Amino acid sequence: MGNQKLYKGSLQTIILKLLEENDKMYGYEITQKVKALTQGELKITEGALYPALHKLEADGLLDVEIAKVGNRMRKYYKLTEQGTKETVHRLAEMQEFLKTMQHLVNPKLSLE
């Protein structure tokens, strides 16, 4: 860590990608999944996550469904039809970005 600021701008794409793979997830689950997938390298804070989920929902990319497990609330999010399309688009943009950055910072490793 220490390079957290490089992730700025990529949170929405990460959320969309996880929902593409997992059908439905709740907020806390997303933070844990990301931490696990990145071996602790990326820790999504609540102050970033929840506003991001609310925005994706407001933009029509996510649907929400409230559940109660035991006595505790969960808000499950899933991709809408529009969200599924947008995810494909965002992932393509992310790939393009990663390729470009790789080429910029390490031309030797980006042979093409």
Add this chain to the structure above:
Amino acid sequence: MGNQKLYKGSLQTIILKLLEENDKMYGYEITQKVKALTQGELKITEGALYPALHKLEADGLLDVEIAKVGNRMRKYYKLTEQGTKETVHRLAEMQEFLKTMQHLVNPKLSLE
């Protein structure tokens, strides 16, 4: 383009990397170099570039030298000793970030 926001947070690292390769460069030259290297994918705006250069200078990572070419001013920037060390560090962080993101958004392509 359209994925410009993904570059948020990486401008300083890009500048440092270019100066590591080119010894000294001036602002406008940096914008043109980046545009060329990325085939127009990334266009650094002046409103982002100049404040970034000033900050890197204020932080002791860059030295500046003013030149006059014809009748026009140029401000050449080069890495300080501290800047050279910091560049190594920033590039390592960038590699780590790119690897992590690649793994997150496209597990199939990041075999390790």
Add this chain to the structure above:
DNA sequence: ATATTATACATAAGAAAATTATGTATATAT
């Protein structure tokens, strides 16, 4: 029993880093 950590949501204040708009000035091409 009690305190800490984990689970689960949320928002507000502030910081960082960009975009967009604007300004100044010289050089070149049509």
Add this chain to the structure above:
DNA sequence: ATATATACATAATTTTCTTATGTATAATAT
């Protein structure tokens, strides 16, 4: 003459995050 390119700069605003705070339940450790 006019538009484009070169070359710097800053201010207002926006986006996106961090940090701090708040509420509440469940599980675990002392």
